[in-house]
Every structure is written in C-alpha cells, then in structure tokens.
Amino acid sequence: xxxxxxxxxxxxxxxxxxxxxxxxxxxxxxxxxxxxxxxxxxxxxxxxxxxxxxxxxxxxxxxxxxxxxxxxxxxxxxxxxxxxxxxxxxxxxxxxxxxxxxxxxxxxxxxxxxxxxxxxxxxxxxxxxxxxxxxxxxxxxxxxxxxxxxxxxxxxxxxxxxxxxxxx
Amino acid sequence: xxxxxxxxxxxxxxxxxxxxxxxxxxxxxxxxxxxxxxxxxxxxxxxxxxxxxxxxxxxxxxxxxxxxxxxxxxxxxxxxxxxxxxxxxxxxxxxxxxxxxxxxxxxxxxxxxxxxxxxxxxxxxxxxxxxxxxxxxxxxxxxxxxxxxxxxxxxxxxxxxxxxxxxxxxxxxxxxxxxxxxxxxxxxxxxxxxxxxxxxxxxxxxxxxxxxxxxxxxxxxxxxxxxxxxxxxxxxxxxxxxxxxxxxxxxxxxxxxxxxxxxxxxxxxxxxxxxxxxxxxxxxxxxxxxxxxxxxxxxxxxxxxxxxxxxxxxxxxxxxxxxxxxxxxxxxxxxxxxxxxxxxxxxxxxxxxxxxxxxxxxxxxxxxxxxxxxxxxxxxxxxxxxxxxxxxxxxxxxxxxxxxxxxxxxxxxxxxxxxxxxxxxxxxxxxxxxxxxxxxxxxxxxxxx
Numbered sequence: 348x349x350x351x352x353x354x355x356x357x358x359x360x361x362x363x364x365x366x367x368x369x370x371x372x373x374x375x376x377x378x379x380x381x382x383x384x385x386x387x388x389x390x391x392x393x394x395x396x397x398x399x400x401x402x403x404x405x406x407x408x409x410x411x412x413x414x415x416x417x418x419x420x421x422x423x424x425x426x427x428x429x430x431x432x433x434x435x436x437x438x439x440x441x442x443x444x445x446x447x448x449x450x451x452x453x454x455x456x457x458x459x460x461x462x463x464x465x466x467x468x469x470x471x472x473x474x475x476x477x478x479x480x481x482x483x484x485x486x487x488x489x490x491x492x493x494x495x496x497x498x499x500x501x502x503x504x505x506x507x508x509x510x511x512x513x514x515x
Numbered sequence: 516x517x518x519x520x521x522x523x524x525x526x527x528x529x530x531x532x533x534x535x536x537x538x539x540x541x542x543x544x545x546x547x548x549x550x551x552x553x554x555x556x557x558x559x560x561x562x563x564x565x566x567x568x569x570x571x572x573x574x575x576x577x578x579x580x581x582x583x584x585x586x587x588x589x590x591x592x593x594x595x596x597x598x599x600x601x602x603x604x605x606x607x608x609x610x611x612x613x614x615x616x617x618x619x620x621x622x623x624x625x626x627x628x629x630x631x632x633x634x635x636x637x638x639x640x641x642x643x644x645x646x647x648x649x650x651x652x653x654x655x656x657x658x659x660x661x662x663x664x665x666x667x668x669x670x671x672x673x674x675x676x677x678x679x680x681x682x683x684x685x686x687x688x689x690x691x692x693x694x695x696x697x698x699x700x701x702x703x704x705x706x707x708x709x710x711x712x713x714x715x716x717x718x719x720x721x722x723x724x725x726x727x728x729x730x731x732x733x734x735x736x737x738x739x740x741x742x743x744x745x746x747x748x749x750x751x752x753x754x755x756x757x758x759x760x761x762x763x764x765x766x767x768x769x770x771x772x773x774x775x776x777x778x779x780x781x782x783x784x785x786x787x788x789x790x791x792x793x794x795x796x797x798x799x800x801x802x803x804x805x806x807x808x809x810x811x812x813x814x815x816x817x818x819x820x821x822x823x824x825x826x827x828x829x830x831x832x833x834x835x836x837x838x839x840x841x842x843x844x845x846x847x848x849x850x851x852x853x854x855x856x857x858x859x860x861x862x863x864x865x866x867x868x869x870x871x872x873x874x875x876x877x878x879x880x881x882x883x884x885x886x887x888x889x890x891x892x893x894x895x896x897x898x899x900x901x902x903x904x905x906x907x908x909x910x911x912x913x914x915x916x917x918x919x920x921x922x923x924x925x926x927x928x929x930x931x932x933x934x935x936x937x938x939x940x941x942x943x944x945x946x947x948x949x950x951x952x953x954x955x956x957x958x959x960x961x962x963x964x
Contacts, residue, residue, distance in 0.1 A: 416834075416838075416839075418793075451903065451921075452878070452881075452903075453839075453860075453862070453878070454819070454832075454839075454862040454863050454876050454878075454905050454906070455730060455731060455905065455906070455955075455956065456731065456774060456775040456788070456818045456819045456832070456862070456863065457816065457818060457819070457832060457834075457839055457862050459730075459744075459751070459772070459774045459775070459788075459790075459818070460774075460788060460790065460795040460816040460818045461816065463771075463772060463790040463793055463795060464793045464794070464816070466793070467792060467793025467794075468793065471793070485793070486749060486751065486772070487751065487772060487790070491705065491707075491728060491730070492703065492704065493702060493703055494703070495703075495926075496701075496702050496703060496924055496925070496926055496927070496928045496931065497924055497925050497926040498902065498923035498924045498925070498930070498931065502926070
C-alpha cells in the first residue's frame with residue numbers, strides 16, 4: 348500500500364502529460380485552471396492501481412457502519428459489501444482482513460467481542476456472495492483504534508465500523 | 516517471543532525476623548483506639564508518626580524515609596490524619612526512652628508511632644516500631660524487622676499494614692503492587708505499554724516497549740506473573756508475562772482471538788474468552804497440563820469471566836438476555852443464572868477477595884458507573900460515576916477498589932485521556948493514582964508475601 352502511494356504522483360504526471368499532447372488543444376486555453384483541476388482529480392482516481400487498497404476504497408469505500416451494540420448489516424453496508432464481493436471476484440489473487448471496531452461507549456472486553464462479531468458478520472456476507480472464506484481474515488480492535496476523534500454521537504457512528512484491509 | 520527485559524528482580528520478600536516488642540500492657544484489651552471501617556464516612560484518626568530514630572546519619576535517613584512512606588500510606592487510606600510534625604513537642608530521641616503521653620494528647624494525637632532504624636554489622640537494616648494509644652497510655656503493638664537496606668520501602672509498607680490492621684481490625688493493602696496499561700499518543704493510534712508500580716506509585720517500571728498493543732493485565736495470585744492480551748504480530752491472544760525474567764509466552768494454541776484473561780485463585784488456570792466464527796465463549800486452560808475446557812456454548816457474547824475467591828463459581832458478562840448483564844455459573848459451567856436486574860447495561864464483574872461482593876461497570880443513560888452488588892444480585896450500590904469509568908479491581912483486603920476514568924475527547928484529539936483512581940468500598944475517599952503518563956486497566960496484586 349505504501350508503495351502504491353509513492354507511485355501515485357508519477358502516474359498522475361504521466362496522465363497529465365498525455366492530456367497535454369492530446370491532438371485537440373482547444374480546451375487548454377479556455378479556463379485553464381478549471382481544466383487542470385479536473386485533470387488532476389481524474390488523475391488521482393486513476394492513480395489507484397487495479398486490485399489495490401486505494402482502488403477498492405475509490406470504487407466502493409473501505410468501510411461499513413453499524414448501529415450501537417449491533418452487528419447486523421444495514422442496507423448501505425450490504426450494498427458496499429456487494430461491491431467488495433464484485434471487486435474481489437475481479438481480483439482473485441487478492442486476500443484481505445476485515446477489522447471490526449466499536450465506539451468508546453462500552454467496556455473494553457465486551458467491545459473486543461463486539462468488534463469480532465462485526466468483522467465476522469461482514470466476512471460472512473462476503474462468503475455468502477461467493478467469496479472463498481480462506482481469502483478473508485478477521486480481527487477485532489474493540490474500541491482501541493477509533494477512526495474519528497471526539498466523544499460525540501457523530502464520531503461514535505464513524506467508529507462503529509468494519510474495514511476491509513487488502514493484504515500487501 | 517523476545518523477552519523485553521532480562522533483568523531479574525531481587526526476591527521481593529523480606530528475609531525478616533519479626534520480633535514482637537512487648538511491654539507491660541501490650542496485651543491489654545483494645546481501648547478506644549479503633550476505626551470501624553464498615554461505617555460510611557469515618558472521621559480520620561489523628562495519628563502522630565515520628566521520624567524513626569537513627570544513631571548514625573545513614574540510619575536516620577532510612578528512618579525519615581520510612582516514616583514518610585508510612586505517613587503517606589495512612590493518609591491516603593482516608594482513615595488516618597497524620598499530625599503535622601511541626602506540632603510535635605517530645606523529641607524523637609527522648610521518645611526512645613518512653614513517650615510523655617500528655618505531650619501527644621495536648622496536640623490531639625490519639626495514636627503515636629515511633630521507631631528506630633539501625634544498620635547492623637552484617638549489613639542488614641533493622642527497623643522497629645511501636646504504636647501507642649496516647650489516652651490509654653498503652654503500647655498497642657511493637658515489631659522489628661531485619662532486611663537488606665534496599666528493601667526499606669517494602670518494610671515501610673509492611674509496617675503500614677501492621678498499623679492499619681491493629682487499628683481497623685482488617686488486613687492492610689499497602690505492601691502490594693499495581694499492574695496497568697500506560698497510555699500515550701494520539702487517541703486514534705494509542706501506544707499502550709504494560710507497566711507496574713508499587714500501590715503508592717513508587718518503583719514504576721514499563722514492562723513492554725509499546726510496539727505491540729497490549730490490554731487488560733491481571734496478576735497471578737501465586738506467582739510473579741501477569742496474564743494479559745497482546746496483539747503481537749496482529750494476532751490478539753492471551754499471554755503470560757513473567758515479572759522476574761521479562762519472558763512472554765502465549766497461552767495455548769487457539770484458532771481465534773483469546774481475550775479477557777484472569778487467573779483462578781490457585782493460579783493454575785487461566786480463564787478467558789475465545790472468539791470462534793465471531794462468537795465469544797468462555798474457556799479455561801490448565802497451565803500445567805495445557806488442557807482446555809469450554810465452559811459456555813451460547814450464540815451470545817460471553818466474556819470478562821472471573822472466579823469467586825473459593826474457586827467454585829464464575830461471574831461473567833453476557834448479552835444472552837438482549838443486553839450486557841452479569842451472570843454467575845458454577846466452575847464447571849453449569850447452573851448459569853443472571854444476577855443484574857437494575858436499569859442499564861452491566862459489565863466487568865469482579866469478585867471481592869472476601870467473596871461477599873461483585874464489583875462491576877454499569878452504563879446507564881450515557882453515563883458509566885462503578886458499583887458493587889452481592890453475588891445474589893441484591894444490595895446494588897454505586898460508588899462513583901463519570902463520562903467513562905471502567906474496570907474495577909480490588910485491593911486484597913476487599914475494602915478499596917481501583918478503576919480508570921477517561922475524560923471525553925474532542926475532534927482535535929484533546930481529552931480522551933485516562934487515569935487511575937482508587938475509592939473506598941464506602942464510596943468515599945476517591946483519589947487519583949499518579950502515573951507518569953496516561954493509565955488504564957489497573958489490576959491490584961495480592962499482598963506481597
């Protein structure tokens with residue numbers, strides 16, 4: 348993953364160069380700033396190499412969210428995981444780990460168990476969608492690794508999550 | 516696993532020859548100099564603790580240091596009010612002959628402690644002390660200890676325990692240690708280290724370097740050993756840590772995450788949760804035979820198990836009733852019954868060393884509480900509360916608890932830090948335990964033998 352991030356800017360430069368050498372140069376003169384910006388944005392998206400974490404995150408997002416003390420998958424989470432399943436189908440060599448996380452409003456040990464439930468329910472749905480269970484590991488971090496700092500409902504909602512991490 | 520520290524520790528015990536110092540009246544019935552610590556709020560007992568006398572400057576320095584540790588221990592217990600030494604009339608040297616009780620009564624010291632520190636020709640330190648009832652004009656206790664000089668702090672704790680016991684009738688808890696998780700860094704990627712210290716914060720030592728996430732340490736009741744959760748190589752598993760050698764060893768070979776470990780009262784078994792296919796059940800592993808037993812088999816979360824002091828029952832946390840609640844079962848896993856029926860969610864049941872109470876963390880309407888209830892679920896009493904208080908652990912005498920308190924954090928990553936606190940079973944005398952950096956997951960050791 349770290350390697351891909353380093354590679355990102357180089358790919359972007361190549362794409363920008365390709366734009367500049369395009370046969371129709373008419374667009375270059377009109378609203379140069381805006382054009383450059385959109386080219387850059389396109390470049391950032393295109394920068395993710397297929398089959399990498401960045402590629403997955405760009406296409407489907409890398410996480411799903413849960414209600415308080417729940418591990419059932421809500422419709423948006425199912426939709427995300429269906430995307431993951433399609434993506435994993437496209438890259439059959441990729442293996443991954445699903446992290447299960449909890450917000451800070453439970454005790455440490457209970458939240459470790461809850462995180463385990465969340466990672467497993469996420470994995471189970473992937474398996475139900477046809478992904479080989481041996482490709483997907485699970486790990487619970489309980490409340491140890493919040494994604495968002497802050498002690499409020501908005502932060503907690505972001506922290507009750509399952510995250511798909513592509514193995515390097 | 517690689518040992519973090521190879522430095523072996525000196526044997527902790529004092530090679531002590533305890534001499535009972537008798538004087539006339541020492542065996543007289545206890546006069547009014549007692550504290551009933553079962554009552555709610557007690558007026559602290561005024562006690563004059565004089566610097567232990569030393570004939571040489573070196574011995575006098577030991578005497579002064581020992582006195583300071585004793586005085587701080589007794590003060591922190593909330594049961595004693597050490598008299599300001601500047602009010603003392605009689606000098607430490609003349610005290611060696613006999614207390615002039617009127618000199619102590621006039622400054623309202625109901626109890627008087629004096630003593631002597633002596634460096635023996637064989638290099639050992641001899642420390643003796645006497646406790647006097649200044650109104651009854653009687654010696655209540657007098658003892659002497661011999662030890663290696665570097666153990667002076669432990670002698671001070673042992674004397675503190677003797678004073679506490681003589682006056683309250685209960686065993687003390689000063690000659691103990693606390694293992695906990697030291698915390699630093701961003702809340703999003705907190706660095707956590709195993710750390711250990713004396714109950715008064717002295718002799719602080721980090722046991723792991725923070726490279727690996729570690730959580731929930733607990734003392735062995737019998738050995739210099741800790742069981743805890745480590746994320747070594749991203750495999751969360753229960754480990755043992757040998758305090759003397761620094762050696763770390765994984766407990767068992769389990770196919771999934773093991774967590775929430777605790778020793779059995781005989782120290783031979785670790786009880787813990789094992790997560791398989793997302794479901795956490797309670798297991799034990801005998802550390803001698805490596806034999807594993809599954810105690811619960813339920814689709815609900817079963818975790819935070821802990822034995823009763825007689826080893827015959829197990830309290831644990833389960834959401835089998837729809838929300839996290841406290842349950843008790845027999846040590847073989849049979850006869851499961853729920854004991855918490857109050858409003859809210861209950862977790863982390865921890866049996867009192869006296870067996871009469873179970874401490875817990877409770878969450879109700881967005882607040883956290885530390886409380887106790889009887890093992891039959893009755894007599895619930897909440898001791899303290901806050902935005903987040905969690906993880907009670909008992910002092911070995913069952914009269915004081917330690918827990919951690921976390922402040923709310925904001926989006927800039929400020930706050931969200933946690934610290935250790937102690938509180939009396941009565942709910943009074945809450946005190947912060949000072950640690951070098953943030954602190955959570957405390958576990959109190961048994962009395963050091």
